[in-house]
Amino acid sequence: MKRFRKPVIVVICFLAMLSFMQSALADAGSFDIGLDGETPIPSLVASRLKELSNQSVGRVLSPNELAEFQDILKKHGWPTYRTSGPEIIEICGDLLRRSGQDFSFQRYMLRLLDQQVGDDIRPAAYARIADNIYAAHEDKQLYGTLWRLDGDRALTWPPIKSEDGMLFFRDFYGMPSLDEELAAISKASPDSYHNVYEGALAQPSATYSRPDIRRTLGDLIYLDQQLRNELSKAKAKGDEALSEKVREKIVAIDRENLSRLKAIFDEVGFPTREMVGIDGVSTAFLLVQHADEDPLFQRHALALAEPLMRQRQMSRRQFAMLSDRVSLxxxxxxxxxxxxxxxxxxxxxxxxxxxxxxxxxxxxxxxxxxxxxxxxxxxxxx
Structure with a gap:
């Protein structure tokens, strides 16, 4: 069983998301649950999960049922599409929704599932589960998937917990902006939008046409982030001598990464979601942003990225950041x-x-x- 996945690609989350992530991670010590890894959930255990789901329809899990569900996940991990298939993911999603007697457990699991969103977890369905969980406990929602009608206007309700966190999530996964969605709901049947969010949680695991480039980007960003984390720690300690040494290493690794990144762009242009996945595109953007030694390359990458950004195939936020960096x-x-x-x-x-x-x-x-x-x-x- 895997713990929090060692990423092939590091998904770059903006500062606005940290409060939610940190609150979830604060509970991580209370649970020892990962992903099911290479071993599918045994058939007898899967049957028991189905029984738990069937007997708890329309209500929260009892303390004993919740403890049993948690014990199963601790032993076997959260099911993944590749190993256990979609049905068991849907069952566990239903049980997670009904685990309202333990909010810290629900938050922990949302943090765990966050790394699967866009892979074998559908972003819209994940967002609705998260919003329902937070609405039940904090009278707030994270991603704006809950609303009410005020006459012929759709309004978000309950309020958004973090506007910037909501903007990040919707942008990163290519979802409509909240304003676009509310306007569309006001003009059409709200039920059609409920179906978008209440559909299947599972989706087929992501595949990539250029897994080799995805792996290369993962290698590059690992070193990039490792050194920048070291710099942050050195600065926090006030160790200027160590900070300067790490800065020199960062300059060297950025130069090396730039050379390898240029080779990728020469071959395929700006890597797309089909080639390397959502997180792969995000990683490519970050590496380009760190290529300050060659602003001409940055401007070239920005031009390649613009049509993809306009098709919502990459983050508008990251595009804006790179655009500003190039302008300056x-x-x-x-x-x-x-x-x-x-x-x-x-x-x-x-x-x-x-x-x-x-x-x-x-x-x-x-x-x-x-x-x-x-x-x-x-x-x-x-």
Missing amino acids: AFGEPQVYGTQMVMQDGKYVLQPTIDIDNLDSRRKEMALGPHLKMLESANSDEN
Whole structure:
């Protein structure tokens, strides 16, 4: 059985998501549950899970049923499509929804399932489960999949826990923006949208046309993030000598990664979801952002990415960040206000065009208001 999956690709989550992830991880010590790995859940155990599901329809699991469900997952892991098939995933999803007597367990499992979203877990169905769980315990939702009708208008209800976290998730997985969705619901039958979210949790495991490139990107980002984590730790300790040594290593690894990244782009252009998966595209973006030594390459990559971004085949947020980085590298003001600089002890925007309309442009790219971004950055710094 696997614990939290050692990633082939590191999915880059923005700071806005950290509060949810950290709250889930805070409960991780209470449970010893991973994925089922290479061994399918035994047929007798699968039959027992079906019995638990059938006998608990329409209610929460009793303490004994919940304990049994948890014990099964501790022993065998959460089922994956490759090893146990879709039916058992659906059953476990139903049981997770009914595990409301233990919110910390539900949060832990959401964190575990998060790494399967887009692989064998359907993003929309995962979002609805998470929203129902949080709505039941905190009267808040994470991703905006719950709503009510006010006359002929659809409104999110209960309120969103973190707007930026919601924007990130919807953008990352190519879901409609919340405004687009609410407008469509208001014009059409709400039931059609309930079906989108209440459909199957499982989906066939993702396949990739270029697994070799996916593996290469995984290797590159592993070193990239390992060194940057070391730098963060050194800075937190106030060890300037160590920080400088790590910075030198980062410069060297960025240069090496750039060479290998260029070879990939020369062969296939900007890697697509079909080639390397959602997280692979995200990883390619991050590596390009760290290629500051070659702004011409960054601008070339940005041009290749734009049509894919407009088709929602990659994150608009990451595209905006790279676009701003390229603009500043060529001495031009940024468009989306994603790049900040420390000035007089606090973060401020680097030169940005048309500040009055900045938040409108940011909204188009699934970014929240710029003042909230600055407030968050400065509160983290303090």
